[in-house]
Amino acid sequence: MKKHIIYIFMGVTLGSCTDFLTLQPEYLVNEISFYKNAKDFETALVGNYAGLQTLYDTDLIDLGDLTTDNAEIRWTSPTTAETEMDEMSPTAANSFLNTIWNTCFETIARSNNIISRLDAAGLTEAQKNQFRGESLFLRGLSYFYLVRLFGNIPIVDVAFRSPDEIADFDMTRRSTDDVYKLIINDLTESATLLNGITLSSKSQASTGAAKTLLGKVYLTTRQFDQAKTILKEVIDSKVYSLNSDYKKLFTNGNDELQESIFEIKxxxxxxxxxxxxxxxxxxxxxxxxxxxxxxxxxxxxxxxxxxxxxxxxxxxxxxxxxxxxxxxxxxxxxxxxxxxxxxxxxxxxxxxxxxNFTVLRYADVLLMYAEALNETGNTTEALTYINLVRSRAGLTPLAGLSKADFALAMEKERRVEFFLEGHRWFDLVRTGRAQTVLNAYFKDAGLSFTVAEHELIMPIPLREININPNLGQNPGY
Known part of the structure; x- marks a missing residue:
């Protein structure tokens, strides 16, 4: 693990696109002469955002939809990794898991590097706030995927300048409570730092993106009152609204739509x-x-x-x-x-x-807020927000549901609203419904596959275990 951390946290050089918004090819620069002015930090951030392209292009859809009752493989020669996802039988050698692990930790390393260079650079306070806020969002986003998929993981929140610094750093896996504390702190600070800053594209983090993601974190950790508060702030900001044409969200020309909060170009x-x-x-x-x-x-x-x-x-x-x-x-x-x-x-x-792929959009804010309302005993009010999404879909409003019935209605609503957007697996695990729903699906399909309790957390990638056996493997693998 130590050797691998050296690779990730020092070997992540400043590879970046000259302008991620126009998606130019990557190039490398010398860090010694870098991080001097705002343009340097913008270039570094562009490289960090660019790393998300691969993450959302393949791996997170395989994890979010192919593992569930939403999707299946229908071709004759699937890879081993694809078969494992389709049958929900992940192994430590799965290439999708390895890519997610590496990409997320590379994003974290780049974020730490940018944050650590801010104070010594000739920047205005507003520029420092923006670059720090964007980096904290990317770090929080990466840790949020890692903790939900792998459970206890190492926490690295500093930049390293030498192998000795890495050797002295505690790289042991930390509890999920510790990881979520870091995520919540990162996103809370990000939302504050980015407040009032006008960014040129929704492919950059914003205060709305930080608050939306924070709301999802609070839902995942069952802090429903906090989720209600932060998601209501996004709604009340009136920055976003539902796109009237649902299809437009997923077809050519879907850049910068009113419903988009954070997108990948x-x-x-x-x-x-x-x-x-x-x-x-x-x-x-x-x-x-x-x-x-x-x-x-x-x-x-x-x-x-x-x-x-x-x-x-x-x-x-x-x-x-x-x-x-x-x-x-x-x-x-x-x-x-x-x-x-x-x-x-x-x-x-x-x-x-x-x-473009939309990571965060306003329909998710409305449905998450409705879920938080229902979980805190406000089912009647929650119906208002789920019905906003249903109305856009041309459906009649729901009414008179109990708390339990509303939860099931929300499960179905999120399934059809976010199909092929990588939400289904995380939604079912978050609500404690993954085994019930997916095992029933496999049984009804005449398949012998099942989701065991330990499979609600994915295995630590084998490459990491081989580098450092002391890292340990998740139970059951």
């Missing part, structure tokens, strides 16, 4: 800056004619039949989220379930999708 036609959703979410058929050049999909993450049937009659989200048939090169159509969200039907090249 992708660019088609610029090698390495596109996303892979177009191939992942569409069937592995060579005879399709739904893309230019008749590009083939991969069938890696396709909707299950129960997912397709989960929408109520008349739900406008169904048509925007799931396709029922594909056009073939013969001109005929054949029945086939596939995903529509984030699929760029203008590209004919695998891995070149240009549709």
């Amino acid at each position: 992708y660019l088609s036609g610029n090698l390495g800056e596109g996303n892979r959703f177009s191939g992942q979410f569409t069937p592995a058929r060579f005879d399709m004619a739904i893309f230019p050049n008749n590009m083939q999909g991969s069938g890696r993450i396709l909707p299950t039949r129960p997912m397709a049937d989960a929408y109520e009659s008349g739900d406008l989200r169904r048509k925007a989220s799931i396709g029922d048939s594909v056009r073939l090169v013969t001109g005929k159509y054949e029945k086939e379930l596939y995903g529509l969200k984030f699929v760029d039907f203008t590209t004919g090249v695998q891995g070149d999708g240009g549709i």
Whole structure:
């Protein structure tokens, strides 16, 4: 682990895009001559944001949807890692888990490095606040994924300048309570520092993004009163609102929409800056004619039949989220379930999708706030906020629900609202429903797979265990 930490926390050089908003190729710079002015820190932050492209492009959708009743693999040669996710039988060698671990800790290392350089640089107080606030958001976001997936993990909140500093630092795994304390502190400070600062893009952290993520953290840790307070602040700010056209959220030109709070930019036609959703979410058929050049999909993450049937009659989200048939090169159509969200039907090249991925959006704020209200005994008021989301979907309002019935209605609402956005696994674990829901799904499908208690936390990646056996493995693996 010590050797690996040296790699992550010192070997993460200042790789960055010259401008993440236009998604230029990465280049390397010399740290000795860097961190002198605001432009240097902007460049460093651009590199840190750029690291999130891969995280959301593949791995978190596999963890968030493929592990659940939402999605399944439908092609003949899945990788071992994909099969493990589809069957919810993760192992310590799973490549998705390894990538998430490394990407998150690299983001943390870059954030620590930026924060540690601020005081010595010739910056205004406003610039320091902005760069620190953005870095704290990225660090908090990374730790939030790590703690939910792996449980007890090392906490590194400083930047290192030498191997000796690393050797002297306590790299042992810390309790989830300690990790959540760090996350809450980071996001709370981030929201304060970024308050009143106007940023050029929603691909940058903002006070609204920090508060929204903090609300999700409070829900996860069952601090419902705190969740209510912070999420109501986002609502009352009136900065965000529901987009009237749900489909627009997931199609070409979805940049900077009124519902978007924090998004990941992708660019088609610029090698390495596109996303892979177009191939992942569409069937592995060579005879399709739904893309230019008749590009083939991969069938890696396709909707299950129960997912397709989960929408109520008349739900406008169904048509925007799931396709029922594909056009073939013969001109005929054949029945086939596939995903529509984030699929760029203008590209004919695998891995070149240009549709942005929205990490945080206002519909999530409304539903999280409704959940917090229900959990604190305010079910009648909670109905107002869930019905705002249902109204946009063209559905009739819910009424007269008990607290327990509301919780189940919310579970269903979040499933159809956030399909293929990486929420389902985390929602089910957070509410304590993962085993009940997923084991019933596997049983109904005639499958022998089950989700065991220990599988609610993923295994520590094998690479980490091999480097330092003292790191230890999570129980059951």
